[in-house]
Amino acid sequence: MASDREQEGGAICPFLTPVMADRLWLYPTGVYCRPPGDRVRVPAAETLTCICSTLAYLVCPRYLTTRDRGAEEATAASAASASATGP
Numbered sequence: 001m002a003s004d005r006e007q008e009g010g011a012i013c014p015f016l017t018p019v020m021a022d023r024l025w026l027y028p029t030g031v032y033c034r035p036p037g038d039r040v041r042v043p044a045a046e047t048l049t050c051i052c053s054t055l056a057y058l059v060c061p062r063y064l065t066t067r068d069r070g071a072e073e074a075t076a077a078s079a080a081s082a083s084a085t086g087p
Helices: 002-007 045-052 055-059 061-085
Strands: 016-018 031-033
Touching (some): 031 045, 045 055, 055 061
Antiparallel strands (some): 016 031
Protein backbone atom coordinates (compact mmCIF):
# COMPACT_ATOMS: atom_id res chain seq x y z
CA MET A 1 0.00 0.00 0.00
CA ALA A 2 2.81 2.43 0.81
CA SER A 3 4.35 1.84 -2.62
CA ASP A 4 1.02 2.77 -4.24
CA ARG A 5 1.00 6.05 -2.32
CA GLU A 6 4.51 6.85 -3.48
CA GLN A 7 3.70 5.97 -7.10
CA GLU A 8 0.62 8.18 -7.27
CA GLY A 9 2.13 11.04 -5.28
CA GLY A 10 -0.09 10.61 -2.22
CA ALA A 11 -3.37 10.37 -4.14
CA ILE A 12 -4.73 7.80 -1.68
CA CYS A 13 -7.02 8.72 1.20
CA PRO A 14 -5.01 9.13 4.41
CA PHE A 15 -7.66 7.23 6.39
CA LEU A 16 -7.14 3.93 4.57
CA THR A 17 -5.45 1.42 6.84
CA PRO A 18 -4.04 -1.88 5.56
CA VAL A 19 -5.35 -5.05 7.16
CA MET A 20 -2.68 -6.83 9.17
CA ALA A 21 -4.34 -10.20 9.87
CA ASP A 22 -5.38 -11.32 6.38
CA ARG A 23 -6.69 -14.72 7.48
CA LEU A 24 -9.06 -13.14 9.96
CA TRP A 25 -10.38 -10.55 7.52
CA LEU A 26 -13.86 -11.30 6.17
CA TYR A 27 -13.95 -8.74 3.36
CA PRO A 28 -12.43 -8.95 -0.13
CA THR A 29 -10.49 -5.67 0.25
CA GLY A 30 -7.16 -5.42 2.03
CA VAL A 31 -7.91 -2.06 3.69
CA TYR A 32 -10.46 -0.32 5.86
CA CYS A 33 -11.35 3.34 6.38
CA ARG A 34 -10.81 4.75 9.88
CA PRO A 35 -10.93 8.52 10.31
CA PRO A 36 -9.80 9.72 13.76
CA GLY A 37 -12.67 9.59 16.23
CA ASP A 38 -14.99 7.79 13.83
CA ARG A 39 -16.14 4.22 13.20
CA VAL A 40 -14.40 1.72 10.96
CA ARG A 41 -15.89 1.31 7.50
CA VAL A 42 -14.93 -1.21 4.83
CA PRO A 43 -15.20 0.42 1.42
CA ALA A 44 -16.66 -1.53 -1.48
CA ALA A 45 -14.20 -2.52 -4.19
CA GLU A 46 -15.70 0.05 -6.59
CA THR A 47 -15.50 2.82 -3.98
CA LEU A 48 -11.93 1.88 -3.21
CA THR A 49 -10.99 2.02 -6.90
CA CYS A 50 -12.90 5.16 -7.89
CA ILE A 51 -12.71 7.33 -4.79
CA CYS A 52 -10.31 6.17 -2.08
CA SER A 53 -7.40 5.50 -4.44
CA THR A 54 -7.68 8.77 -6.37
CA LEU A 55 -7.88 12.46 -5.58
CA ALA A 56 -11.67 12.04 -5.53
CA TYR A 57 -11.30 11.24 -1.81
CA LEU A 58 -11.06 15.02 -1.31
CA VAL A 59 -14.85 15.24 -1.78
CA CYS A 60 -15.67 12.13 0.28
CA PRO A 61 -18.22 13.02 2.98
CA ARG A 62 -16.24 11.18 5.68
CA TYR A 63 -13.04 12.97 4.71
CA LEU A 64 -14.74 16.39 4.65
CA THR A 65 -16.47 15.84 8.00
CA THR A 66 -13.24 14.81 9.69
CA ARG A 67 -11.31 17.69 8.10
CA ASP A 68 -13.95 20.22 9.19
CA ARG A 69 -14.09 18.75 12.70
CA GLY A 70 -10.29 19.08 12.97
CA ALA A 71 -10.42 22.70 11.84
CA GLU A 72 -13.13 23.50 14.40
CA GLU A 73 -11.12 21.86 17.20
CA ALA A 74 -7.97 23.76 16.20
CA THR A 75 -9.88 27.06 16.15
CA ALA A 76 -11.41 26.37 19.57
CA ALA A 77 -8.02 25.40 21.02
CA SER A 78 -6.33 28.55 19.72
CA ALA A 79 -9.19 30.71 21.05
CA ALA A 80 -8.94 29.04 24.45
CA SER A 81 -5.17 29.56 24.64
CA ALA A 82 -5.56 33.22 23.58
CA SER A 83 -8.17 33.87 26.26
CA ALA A 84 -6.09 32.04 28.88
CA THR A 85 -3.08 34.28 28.28
CA GLY A 86 -5.27 37.38 28.24
CA PRO A 87 -4.18 41.00 27.70
